[in-house]
Amino acid sequence: GQQVMQIPQYQHVQEGEDFTTYCNSSTTLSNIQWYKQRPGGHPVFLIQLVKSGEVKKQKRLTFQFGEAKKNSSLHITATQTTDVGTYFCAGGGNKLVFGAGTILRVKS
């Protein structure tokens, strides 16, 4: 079945540094979604990418969808302590396959 791999598993950064998490699928995706889960919380939808090569920005967050629609990345510029949490990519249509998530810790 479809698999979605996500790296790195953990990332500790100093506040102000950048952060990137990468997602790769074994198959072409119809779309990819990104979620953030704060410690002790539940996943919250961030964005959905649909088009090949699509790039979307939300303030300091930049999301990319690869040309082949098999990979994606989330980049955070100048991390803040409020960015801590686990970032998940999820591929597919209505039924999502989640990546393992990247745990982000930010040291102030």
Next chain:
Amino acid sequence: GAVVSQHPSRVICKSGTSVKIECRSLDFQATTMFWYRQFPKKSLMLMATSNEGSKATYEQGVEKDKFLINHASLTLSTLTVTSAHPEDSSFYICSALTSGRNNEQFFGPGTRLTVL
């Protein structure tokens, strides 16, 4: 808008008992609801897809007689963990889809189940 609630938020039960978890969409009608299981510091594992008025579709390896799902209305789905055992202890999260929101899933706050 698009709020999903789950009840209870935490439950501790004895081995062999059954536990029912409710998932409600509070301000919208959910065309589809999903049930996930999440282990500590791990990803979400889809257990089943629930559509109102029809039988749930279970993922491979998930026992449908163990995890009973009922989707009685467009705003309520329930997951019953039958004859719970310690290995069923986990964080169970539901999510809901609604039309017009472009496949965005709205997640409930989750239920922490501990089986003694």
